[in-house]
Amino acid sequence: MDPVSTTAASLEVSGLAFAYPDGHQALFGVDFTIGRGERVALLGPNGAGKTTLVLHLNGILGGGAGAVTVAGLPVDKRHMATVRQKVGIVFQDPDDQLFMPTVREDVAFGPAAAGLKGAALEERVRHALDRVGMGDFADRPPHHLSFGQRRRVAVATVLAMEPEILVLDEPSSNLDPASRRELADILRSLDVTVLMVTHDLPYALELCPRSLILSDGVIAADGPTADLLSDEELMRAHRLELPFGFDPRVTKLTKKDG
Amino acid sequence: MGAGHAHRLYRHGESPVHTLPPHTKLAAAFLFVLVVVSTPREAMWAFGAYAVLLAAVAERARVPAGFLLRRLLIEVPFVAFAVLLPFVAEGARVHVLGLSLSVEGLWGAWNVLAKGTLGVAASVLLAATTELRQLLLGLERLKLPPLLVQIASFMLRYGDVITDEMRRMRIARASRGFEARGVRHWGVLAKSAGALFIRSYERGERVHLAMVSRGYAGSMPVIEEATASPAQWRLALALPCSALVVCLSGWTL
Numbered sequence: 001m002d003p004v005s006t007t008a009a010s011l012e013v014s015g016l017a018f019a020y021p022d023g024h025q026a027l028f029g030v031d032f033t034i035g036r037g038e039r040v041a042l043l044g045p046n047g048a049g050k051t052t053l054v055l056h057l058n059g060i061l062g063g064g065a066g067a068v069t070v071a072g073l074p075v076d077k078r079h080m081a082t083v084r085q086k087v088g089i090v091f092q093d094p095d096d097q098l099f100m101p102t103v104r105e106d107v108a109f110g111p112a113a114a115g116l117k118g119a120a121l122e123e124r125v126r127h128a129l130d131r132v133g134m135g136d137f138a139d140r141p142p143h144h145l146s147f148g149q150r151r152r153v154a155v156a157t158v159l160a161m162e163p164e165i166l167v168l169d170e171p172s173s174n175l176d177p178a179s180r181r182e183l184a185d186i187l188r189s190l191d192v193t194v195l196m197v198t199h200d201l202p203y204a205l206e207l208c209p210r211s212l213i214l215s216d217g218v219i220a221a222d223g224p225t226a227d228l229l230s231d232e233e234l235m236r237a238h239r240l241e242l243p244f245g246f247d248p249r250v251t252k253l254t255k256k257d258g
Numbered sequence: 259m260g261a262g263h264a265h266r267l268y269r270h271g272e273s274p275v276h277t278l279p280p281h282t283k284l285a286a287a288f289l290f291v292l293v294v295v296s297t298p299r300e301a302m303w304a305f306g307a308y309a310v311l312l313a314a315v316a317e318r319a320r321v322p323a324g325f326l327l328r329r330l331l332i333e334v335p336f337v338a339f340a341v342l343l344p345f346v347a348e349g350a351r352v353h354v355l356g357l358s359l360s361v362e363g364l365w366g367a368w369n370v371l372a373k374g375t376l377g378v379a380a381s382v383l384l385a386a387t388t389e390l391r392q393l394l395l396g397l398e399r400l401k402l403p404p405l406l407v408q409i410a411s412f413m414l415r416y417g418d419v420i421t422d423e424m425r426r427m428r429i430a431r432a433s434r435g436f437e438a439r440g441v442r443h444w445g446v447l448a449k450s451a452g453a454l455f456i457r458s459y460e461r462g463e464r465v466h467l468a469m470v471s472r473g474y475a476g477s478m479p480v481i482e483e484a485t486a487s488p489a490q491w492r493l494a495l496a497l498p499c500s501a502l503v504v505c506l507s508g509w510t511l
Contacts, residue, residue: 081473085473097468099416100415101411101415109479112480113474
């Protein structure tokens with residue numbers, strides 16, 4: 001996982017276009033590259049094609065024009081199993097993500113599907129749960145956990161697969177401020193590449209030095225998060241609105257994390 | 259939902275019956291029921307012996323009699339028709355307290371009641387000493403088709419999620435002044451049921467997506483291996499074996 005030792009970027013998307021079978025075109029040529037260890041936010045209004053893009057990253061959707069490459073591997077039929085191990089997607093609703101009767105089994109699902117067994121599997125599960133601070137909840141059924149805890153377990157289920165890149169779909173939705181901060185601390189502590197799909201702009205600014213704006217199926221802007229959020233015209237043009245009283249220029253000065 | 263941390267049927271404990279591997283208990287309960295139903299109904303004493311056997315298991319499992327008897331009530335609606343049998347069956351009749359009852363019907367009612375009650379009691383004991391999750395592992399281990407076990411385990415996982423959704427829909431209806439009173443409101447309830455179905459169906463699609471994203475390719479990976487030693491099998495099978503002895507003597511005597 002050393003960022004300097006390999007040259008391939010974590011994620012490369014080039015010329016990606018996609019239309020749903022009903023004719024609705026969601027993506028019109030998306031291009032971007034995310035380097036190893038970067039934390040990038042993908043911003044965009046509802047209906048911009050964010051979810052469609054995410055489902056291309058591990059090959060659930062495909063067949064349109066363009067290409068996606070994960071750590072040098074093209075996303076296609078031949079590499080599907082490896083790609084799905086390398087791209088860890090955390091879905092928005094943890095109840096969709098956690099489908100096994102206990103937390104332990106759920107976290108074990110991915111690695112076990114990849115063939116891991118016995119003590120190695122147990123160790124992988126324990127490690128993943130410890131990384132999100134949920135080690136004591138291994139034997140609990142997911143529906144007995146709080147929403148924030150379920151979100152953290154959902155992150156662990158993906159971490160257990162030791163992904164190259166972690167893709168989070170609206171990670172802060174439905175979280176109370178404390179759970180939100182806890183999740184931010186966890187995400188900052190991980191040494192993986194992160195792509196965070198969100199319209200929670202302060203959260204993007206807090207966690208991601210770089211942002212992409214996806215609007216009407218194309219990448220409309222790519223740059224440092226604080227610069228993008230300070231560009232009022234750009235923000236207005238893409239229906240992105242900062243919460244009342246939030247000024248990214250002020251926050252930038254007091255921000256601790258780089 | 260405020261549900262407890264285990265199913266209501268389960269009774270937490272550390273007894274020898276609790277610690278038996280789930281598939282041995284499943285096999286034992288199933289064989290016991292088979293033996294019970296193949297006992298001739300005229301051998302009334304045999305059913306008493308079966309009840310004693312079950313009582314002994316309950317004693318070992320430290321399941322109190324009251325707990326067991328209360329849960330047996332679930333049987334009531336199913337055996338209600340057994341009570342009717344003596345009145346409607348044909349054949350020779352006897353007179354009890356001024357009522358004319360069919361002899362054949364009385365035997366039929368006894369047969370249904372005795373066998374049903376013993377079967378339910380065995381199941382209640384099994385459920386009281388085995389967690390639902392363990393039961394599923396046991397079924398998997400007994401080579402039940404994996405698809406069925408998967409369906410059951412999803413029911414276990416999503417039962418609460420769906421009841422919660424149902425509760426939210428009911429609250430949403432009530433908050434807008436709706437109260438189901440009589441036939442005229444069935445349309446609304448039916449539409450809610452339809453909406454719930456669509457929502458669950460869509461959730462199913464999202465769950466499948468999440469599974470595929472983590473490498474699901476049609477079969478569940480084996481995560482926990484349950485194994486049973488010969489001694490554990492012997493302990494579990496002691497129940498159906500002693501029942502078999504009773505049954506055989508019921509046929510011969």
